[in-house]
Amino acid sequence: MKVSPSPVIRRIIVFLALAVGFLTLAASVSFYLGFRNYYLYQEDKRKVRSLERDFPKLEARLERAVRFYPLSHFKTELGRLRLQRAMAEIEFGLPEKRESYLDEARGVLKEALAGNPVDYAILWELSKVYFLYNYPLMTYADKGRWLCREAVQRAPFNEFLMLNVLIVFFEQWPLLEPTEKNWLKENIRRIQVSNPGFLDRLRNKWWQNYQETRSLEIRLSELGL
Numbered sequence: 001m002k003v004s005p006s007p008v009i010r011r012i013i014v015f016l017a018l019a020v021g022f023l024t025l026a027a028s029v030s031f032y033l034g035f036r037n038y039y040l041y042q043e044d045k046r047k048v049r050s051l052e053r054d055f056p057k058l059e060a061r062l063e064r065a066v067r068f069y070p071l072s073h074f075k076t077e078l079g080r081l082r083l084q085r086a087m088a089e090i091e092f093g094l095p096e097k098r099e100s101y102l103d104e105a106r107g108v109l110k111e112a113l114a115g116n117p118v119d120y121a122i123l124w125e126l127s128k129v130y131f132l133y134n135y136p137l138m139t140y141a142d143k144g145r146w147l148c149r150e151a152v153q154r155a156p157f158n159e160f161l162m163l164n165v166l167i168v169f170f171e172q173w174p175l176l177e178p179t180e181k182n183w184l185k186e187n188i189r190r191i192q193v194s195n196p197g198f199l200d201r202l203r204n205k206w207w208q209n210y211q212e213t214r215s216l217e218i219r220l221s222e223l224g225l
Contacts, residue, residue: 034069075112123151185223
């Protein structure tokens with residue numbers, strides 16, 4: 001004979017079913033609101049004419065996206081936006097405002113990295129924060145370069161990343177330790193094996209930035225390249 005569950009058991013089953021349904025609904029709503037605010041941010045960003053004027057609106061959009069759905073990608077974009085605002089303060093604004101934006105960028109990028117430690121893009125953005133602290137004194141440039149190396153370790157064949165990291169290292173040539181120069185040489189040789197035209201693209205990028213390549217050639221020659 002089949003035994004029916006007791007009333008207490010039935011109430012527990014109903015409660016658990018309702019709880020699971022509520023949590024599923026809450027997760028779906030959170031997901032929807034997070035991505036909706038992120039897409040609205042993307043739309044607003046395309047219409048920006050002045051970062052200084054539109055920054056509060058853009059930041060608020062991303063903060064809502066993160067609050068509803070704390071995705072590492074949303075946090076990375078928020079860190080990148082604050083970093084851009086800090087760079088604008090370096091060019092046109094006040095040093096004390098720059099530092100506060102950099103602090104906020106660093107905080108949210110560290111959160112993003114904790115959620116996705118294999119994402120090289122987060123490390124690349126975080127390195128910029130340390131390059132810009134106390135700019136142009138380069139007080140924390142060694143920390144920035146270390147983060148660059150960590151980024152390359154996660155994406156060793158990403159040409160975009162490698163080109164930008166190498167530009168940074170060659171720009172900071174007088175600050176490099178011997179171990180960093182060895183790292184440069186090893187990684188350039190490594191990537192040339194699978195990407196024979198890489199050095200030419202590096203020269204082109206250097207030319208675009210500085211309208212000369214002689215300084216780069218001198219540094220490559222010192223590395224035996």
